[in-house]
Amino acid sequence: MSVQQPYALELRDLRKAFGKTEIIRGANLAVQKGERVAIIGPNGAGKSTLFNLISGRLLPSGGEVQLNGQRIDGKTPYDINRLGLARSFQVSNLFSKLSVFENLRCGLLWSAGYKYTFFRFLANLHDANQRAEELLHKLHLEKRRDDLAMNLTYAEQRALEIGVTIAGGADVILLDEPTAGMSKTETAHFIELIKEVTVGKTLLTVEHDMGVVFGLADKIAVVVYGQVIAFDTPEKVRANAAVQEAYLGSTLADNQANAVLTGASQAEGSDYVAH
Numbered sequence: 428m429s430v431q432q433p434y435a436l437e438l439r440d441l442r443k444a445f446g447k448t449e450i451i452r453g454a455n456l457a458v459q460k461g462e463r464v465a466i467i468g469p470n471g472a473g474k475s476t477l478f479n480l481i482s483g484r485l486l487p488s489g490g491e492v493q494l495n496g497q498r499i500d501g502k503t504p505y506d507i508n509r510l511g512l513a514r515s516f517q518v519s520n521l522f523s524k525l526s527v528f529e530n531l532r533c534g535l536l537w538s539a540g541y542k543y544t545f546f547r548f549l550a551n552l553h554d555a556n557q558r559a560e561e562l563l564h565k566l567h568l569e570k571r572r573d574d575l576a577m578n579l580t581y582a583e584q585r586a587l588e589i590g591v592t593i594a595g596g597a598d599v600i601l602l603d604e605p606t607a608g609m610s611k612t613e614t615a616h617f618i619e620l621i622k623e624v625t626v627g628k629t630l631l632t633v634e635h636d637m638g639v640v641f642g643l644a645d646k647i648a649v650v651v652y653g654q655v656i657a658f659d660t661p662e663k664v665r666a667n668a669a670v671q672e673a674y675l676g677s678t679l680a681d682n683q684a685n686a687v688l689t690g691a692s693q694a695e696g697s698d699y700v701a702h
């Protein structure tokens with residue numbers, strides 16, 4: 428009899444109230460290792476709150492979050508990161524006055540624990556240099572190696588941001604709207620890049636752009652009113668009557684529903700506020 432592997436990420440009856448209002452109302456989700464999952468849902472459904480609960484920025488009011496079979500709810504973002512979960516924020520995460528190479532090396536050295544001793548730092552430096560070169564190549568940023576992060580194009584900054592996120596070696600990656608603000612062509616390239624650099628990793632994205640969702644995700648988790656009402660392949664989610672029903676009710680929701688049902692990319696930008 429084979430021993431079942433733990434899920435890469437599991438939410439069990441997760442809850443979060445702000446004051447008296449329960450925003451996350453018993454969310455359940457079980458993500459297998461290596462799956463790419465897009466979290467979608469109407470505005471205000473609780474997608475960002477879920478990401479904040481998973482990454483430790485918010486403490487749950489109830490329920491559990493498990494990472495590779497280990498409970499992480501109640502831990503700090505730092506500890507959760509050390510246990511193998513990394514979240515990419517917007518470009519503000521970068522050191523704007525350091526070069527592309529130096530940004531990647533910082534990410535690598537931080538994960539290698541350079542803080543502990545100077546000698547360990549030196550020992551790690553050679554290895555970090557080599558791995559930073561490899562990452563540069565993966566990110567298609569070789570030509571930008573010595574340019575300051577602040578001088579990159581927006582799309583390049585987002586690529587570097589993802590590079591710094593994965594540099595730490597985490598095996599579960601959370602990306603907040605990775606292609607927000609990009610042109611259609613940039614988005615198409617970026618989806619391919621994300622796929623390449625996250626091979627073998629588990630990926631969760633919060634996403635409004637259905638083009639990205641259908642281009643990137645193996646599975647879609649539909650969050651409505653603080654619960655995961657469907658979690659399945661894009662095709663099955665599209666055909667799910669409960670998803671169709673839950674999306675009805677507002678113009679924006681109608682637009683999103685149409686996009687889900689047709690697999691079309693949304694033309695307009697989102698009103699998602701980065702945290």
Ligand SMILES: Nc1ncnc2c1ncn2[C@@H]1O[C@H](COP(=O)(O)OP(=O)(O)OP(=O)(O)O)[C@@H](O)[C@H]1O
Binds near residue numbers: 450470471476477698
């Ligand atoms: N810190 C907070 N204090 C009080 N209410 C909050 C807080 N954070 C989020 N909320 C509320 O929780 C609800 C869900 O917000 P959240 O940002 O998680 O939704 P979302 O699905 O990510 O929405 P969007 O698609 O618009 O980004 C909203 O009504 C929001 O006002």
